[in-house]
Amino acid sequence: MKHNIIITGGAGFIGSHVVRLFVNKYPDYHIINVDKLTYAGNLANLTDIENKPNYTFVKADICDLDKMLGLMKEYNVDGIIHLAAESHVDRSIKDPFTFAKTNVMGTLALLQAAKIYWESLPEKYEGKRFYHISTDEVYGALELTDPEGIESPFTTTASSSEHHYAYGKEFFLETTKYDPHSPYSASKAASDHFVRSYHDTYGMPTIVTNCSNNYGPYQFPEKLIPLFINNIRHRKPLPVYGKGENVRDWLYVVDHARAIDTIFHEGKIAETYNIGGFNEWKNIDIIKVIIKTVDRLLGNPEGYSDELITYVTDRAGHDLRYAIDSRKLQAELGWEPSLQFEEGIEKTVRWYLDNQEWMDTITSGEYEKYYESMYKDR
Secondary structure, three states: OOEEEEEEOOOOHHHHHHHHHHHHHOOOEEEEEEEOOOOOOOHHHHOOOOOOOOEEEEEOOOOOHHHHHHHHHHOOOOEEEEOOOOOOHHHHHHOHHHHHHHHHHHHHHHHHHHHHHHHOOOOOOOOOEEEEEEEHHHHOOEOOOOOOOEEOOOOOOOOOOOOOEEOOOOOEOOOOOOOOOOHHHHHHHHHHHHHHHHHHHHOOOEEEEEEOEEEOOOOOOOOHHHHHHHHHHOOOOEEEEOOOOOEEEEEEHHHHHHHHHHHHHHOOOOOEEEEOOOOEEEHHHHHHHHHHHHHHHHOOOOOOOHHHEEEEOOOOOOOOEOOEOOHHHHHHHOOOOOOOHHHHHHHHHHHHHHOHHHHHHHHHOHHHHHHHHHOOOO
């Protein structure tokens, strides 16, 4: 095998896309998917590659230092792509301790396991790489200075012809000072600092990336886009925080996986790269696009589901605007998004409507019972 790579959180939304890409693209790599299979982890996301000879799944908790060190030794791991994390802001507000444990202590255990194993080898850190995936939320919030939107300063081959706006003139850079506002973003900020400290203190070859909001197939349906697609299908309310004015930059998950592939192989050690879609949307506007798309694909008359929009009390500490400047990644490594947003959202809606059994299994909780039974004696 050319590389033995642990991908943590590989049964989750983004992780499953990364695992699939690496397993299919690099048949001479051995990909070890390490996932605890919490509520957001689902092996049904990977049925198409589960029997590939270069793929191994291990159910394990990244907080278990002895287990992580054992896996490093057992598989002679020379690369780690670390995606495992608690990631839902609402859950972090209700249960910050779980987020601190998984996101901070789990990352620290993984770093320490890598340090112990790699430093025991004759070549030590040569040819090794610890790649940590983080979020744009660690940067805090940007002001929404142009509520109607202005022409975006970014140009890509995937720029949307129908929607290409920015809602301010400031953007998150790799040098932007950290200013997290939720327990989730605080836990991710702390984990980022630990990763960089292991480079500065021990010389570990690390890379950190901070990405904007992802969307696409296999996303757990507590997140906005799959939740609203499912609610429209079942004629349930569409809860909108505040007035829906919060702005996010959206990136199709397959493009994020492509970026991770590029950065893992070509990124510079100790660097940070921002990954974004150059694609800002107000929540209320993206909700209207989802409604329009779902209604059209279900054969409903236009505007049929508009009445499902329900405005609710805004979330505590709800950041107003995130906007990523990923021109460093574009200039240095040649990556940019491949899909216009309209194409990406069309593919996404079609996937969820065509995979109703997957969605129904998730929302019923049946998949969790299955995994509890499968792994109860392990």
